[in-house]
Amino acid sequence: MPVERLWSPWRNEYINATGADNTQPGVCIFCEAQKNPARDEENLVIYRGACNFIILNLYPYISGHMMIAPYAHIGELDSAGKEETDELMYLTKRCQAALREVYRPQGFNIGMNLGRAAGAGIADHIHMHIMPRWAGDTNFMTSIGETRVLPEDLPTTYRKVFEAFHRSTD
Numbered sequence: 001m002p003v004e005r006l007w008s009p010w011r012n013e014y015i016n017a018t019g020a021d022n023t024q025p026g027v028c029i030f031c032e033a034q035k036n037p038a039r040d041e042e043n044l045v046i047y048r049g050a051c052n053f054i055i056l057n058l059y060p061y062i063s064g065h066m067m068i069a070p071y072a073h074i075g076e077l078d079s080a081g082k083e084e085t086d087e088l089m090y091l092t093k094r095c096q097a098a099l100r101e102v103y104r105p106q107g108f109n110i111g112m113n114l115g116r117a118a119g120a121g122i123a124d125h126i127h128m129h130i131m132p133r134w135a136g137d138t139n140f141m142t143s144i145g146e147t148r149v150l151p152e153d154l155p156t157t158y159r160k161v162f163e164a165f166h167r168s169t170d
Helices: 011-016 029-033 082-103 154-167
Strands: 045-048 052-056 066-070 107-111 128-133
Touching: 029 052, 045 154, 052 082, 052 154, 066 082, 082 107, 082 128, 082 154
Parallel strands: none
Antiparallel strands: 045 052, 052 066, 066 128, 107 128
């Protein structure tokens, strides 16, 4: 069966800009978000572990899109210590359980983009993405209109995922 292709020449501008994001130079969203625990809800921080924390993606691909990031400003996975990576995977598993409870997805995308060439929007602070998925959850709005349609706002997602995450166990 031949591979189908959808051409998106507007992405060339992004590629030519070497994947530049909209953050302020020298400001890391992960380092900023973890600074003040009293502002966790405002910063969309779901949970704080010993070495890592969980945060909702401010620009989600889909409702429930979470990220797990180490507190340390580390740009390469192989620079992280065993304690950090062990907890990162443990928290990824807990996120999956919480997302399964809240959204009852048919599958999950879990992964990292390491480096700008690999698609990392924040290339100098590693983070694991996890998001629930359903068959057919990408429609013409995403594919053709370059627009995502999300069924709920971030405060609603935060409340639902926060509650489920804090109910989940090992």
